[in-house]
Amino acid sequence: EPEVTQTPSHQVTQMGQEVILRCVPISNHLYFYWYRQILGQKVEFLVSFYNNEISEKSEIFDDQFSVERPDGSNFTLKIRSTKLEDSAMYFCASMATASAYNSPLHFGNGTRLTVT
Amino acid sequence: QQPVQSPQAVILREGEDAVINCSSSKALYSVHWYRQKHGEAPVFLMILLKGGEQKGHEKISASFNEKKQQSSLYLTASQLSYSGTYFCGTETTGTASKLTFGTGTRLQVTL
Numbered sequence: 001e002p003e004v005t006q007t008p009s010h011q012v013t014q015m016g017q018e019v020i021l022r023c024v025p026i027s028n029h030l031y032f033y034w035y036r037q038i039l040g041q042k043v044e045f046l047v048s049f050y051n052n053e054i055s056e057k058s059e060i061f062d063d064q065f066s067v068e069r070p071d072g073s074n075f076t077l078k079i080r081s082t083k084l085e086d087s088a089m090y091f092c093a094s095m096a097t098a099s100a101y102n103s104p105l106h107f108g109n110g111t112r113l114t115v116t
Numbered sequence: 117q118q119p120v121q122s123p124q125a126v127i128l129r130e131g132e133d134a135v136i137n138c139s140s141s142k143a144l145y146s147v148h149w150y151r152q153k154h155g156e157a158p159v160f161l162m163i164l165l166k167g168g169e170q171k172g173h174e175k176i177s178a179s180f181n182e183k184k185q186q187s188s189l190y191l192t193a194s195q196l197s198y199s200g201t202y203f204c205g206t207e208t209t210g211t212a213s214k215l216t217f218g219t220g221t222r223l224q225v226t227l
Binding site for chain 1: 118148150152156157158159160163203205211212213214215216217218219220
């Protein structure tokens with residue numbers, strides 16, 4: 001069964017450094033997402049991406065965050081200057097269709113980001 | 117904006133039933149249910165659509181009350197494998213642009 005893959009599985013970085021989290025969504029999917037989950041807490045929406053542009057973003061997704069789909073297969077989340085509070089599990093997800101609200105989200109296994 | 121789930125946590129003995137509720141302050145187009153095991157990604161269980169109800173699994177089913185903006189997940193004859201955190205995800209715009217997850221319900225099934 002096709003799956004969403006994320007790399008790396010764990011990233012440790014120093015405060016103020018830039019990090020790029022990578023995702024390969026399922027190939028025929030159209031909608032892409034980033035969510036984050038601080039340890040033991042809720043799954044928070046960051047951003048959705050459709051047709052090569054941001055569809056919607058949350059208040060969390062400020063100027064230090066950016067997303068890109070550079071080559072038609074990868075979907076990246078960049079954090080320009082990491083803060084301690086950015087430490088979390090970051091999940092990439094994709095959805096098969098754009099118009100249907102009846103399609104499930106397929107999640108990757110996540111990247112655990114630790115900012116020291 | 118975030119859906120509220122209740123209870124926050126529940127402990128069951130194997131074979132017992134449980135109900136998890138999800139309540140939204142906004143009108144809903146659809147409600148998704150996911151289960152997350154510790155250290156893993158959320159896994160899709162089922163979707164309930166406006167105007168309908170979908171049963172995803174034999175012993176795990178759900179209902180959707182559009183007027184009350186609520187959904188409930190029913191777990192019957194629970195098994196050890198049901199343990200995990202259950203999240204509802206709500207869609208309020210009719211598009212796929214954003215799924216907002218609830219506060220989560222931690223379920224533990226014991227022998």
